[in-house]
Amino acid sequence: MLMKGKRGLVVGVANKWSIAWAITQKLAAEGAELALTYQNERLGKNLRELGAEIGDPMLIPLDVTSDKQIVMCFELLKRVWGNLDFLVHAVAFAPREALDGEYVTTTREDFRIAHDISSYSLTALTHSALPLMSEGGSIITLSYLGAERAIPNYNVMGVAKASLEASVRYLAADLGPKAIRVNAVSAGPIKTLAASGIAGFGTKQRHHRNRAPLRRDTDAEEVADASVFLLSSMGRGITGQVLYVDGGYCIMGD
Ligand code: NAD
Ligand code: 0WE
Numbered sequence: 001m002l003m004k005g006k007r008g009l010v011v012g013v014a015n016k017w018s019i020a021w022a023i024t025q026k027l028a029a030e031g032a033e034l035a036l037t038y039q040n041e042r043l044g045k046n047l048r049e050l051g052a053e054i055g056d057p058m059l060i061p062l063d064v065t066s067d068k069q070i071v072m073c074f075e076l077l078k079r080v081w082g083n084l085d086f087l088v089h090a091v092a093f094a095p096r097e098a099l100d101g102e103y104v105t106t107t108r109e110d111f112r113i114a115h116d117i118s119s120y121s122l123t124a125l126t127h128s129a130l131p132l133m134s135e136g137g138s139i140i141t142l143s144y145l146g147a148e149r150a151i152p153n154y155n156v157m158g159v160a161k162a163s164l165e166a167s168v169r170y171l172a173a174d175l176g177p178k179a180i181r182v183n184a185v186s187a188g189p190i191k192t193l194a195a196s197g198i199a200g201f202g203t204k205q206r207h208h209r210n211r212a213p214l215r216r217d218t219d220a221e222e223v224a225d226a227s228v229f230l231l232s233s234m235g236r237g238i239t240g241q242v243l244y245v246d247g248g249y250c251i252m253g254d
Pocket of ligand 2: 189201
């Protein structure tokens with residue numbers, strides 16, 4: 001019961017394949033009290049069904065592009081709980097046309113959207129969570145190797161993930177004195193909604209299986225285990241880091 005007595009918000013569950021759902025299930029199993037957000041009413045319906053499996057968590061609407069919705073979300077948490085111990089950020093989006101072909105053709109608007117949703121949202125949510133984390137806390141976000149390598153088709157998402165990982169370091173530096181830790185988990189390719197329909201995703205996964213030292217796909221459960229570690233007191237000495245859960249893929253040179 002690593003998370004017993006801890007309360008936290010998970011942002012980024014869309015369906016049962018979401019990495020955030022794997023994290024949510026582990027957190028619930030370790031005794032955490034949970035609130036989950038949904039991006040829109042369509043995804044809210046999924047979440048009501050999933051929520052039943054883990055003892056009906058709080059469900060809160062939240063589109064991270066809306067400052068108003070962010071304020072309302074944390075007002076509700078303040079009213080109901082008064083205090084927050086952890087935050088899981090598992091949100092990314094770039095317009096589909098930006099994730100194909102060359103990075104050099106990225107438009108100003110697609111660049112803005114990718115950075116707003118995939119990077120700035122972590123800073124905005126952390127800022128709003130701060131007043132509720134008066135007794136310290138732990139925050140994680142999900143990243144991908146495209147933040148530091150030029151991975152074909154990942155394009156502007158890679159640039160946004162680089163910004164996200166830099167934010168992790170600046171937030172960790174700001175909030176360390178308040179006993180709030182901020183880290184990223186960099187996962188290998190996993191077949192989720194965000195991965196479906198991406199040109200060549202299957203090829204990407206096969207390449208990962210063939211090259212990673214562990215010679216297999218990354219699964220959401222192992223990403224969730226590392227996430228719970230960072231969110232729990234087991235991770236108490238770690239902040240500002242990017243932890244790779246990728247079967248060792250990123251150490252290889254070929
Ligand atoms: P997913 O589609 O299940 O999750 C993405 C989530 O982002 C969804 O819940 C969606 O509702 C949410 N989202 C998008 N725009 C939003 C907005 N404006 N407001 C609120 N929520 C919004 O896919 P996933 O693969 O579980 O992605 C979760 C995180 O993991 C992302 O940050 C992704 O970059 C990261 N990641 C994924 C992989 C992979 O291969 N699947 C690998 C490494 C990192
Ligand atoms: O972060 C991601 C994907 C995030 C994502 C996915 C979509 C698909 C639908 C962001 N925006 C959108 N927009 C859409 O319209 N990953 C780490 C998974 C991923 O995406 C890739 C990958 C991998 C891995 C794209 C190209 C190459 C590899």
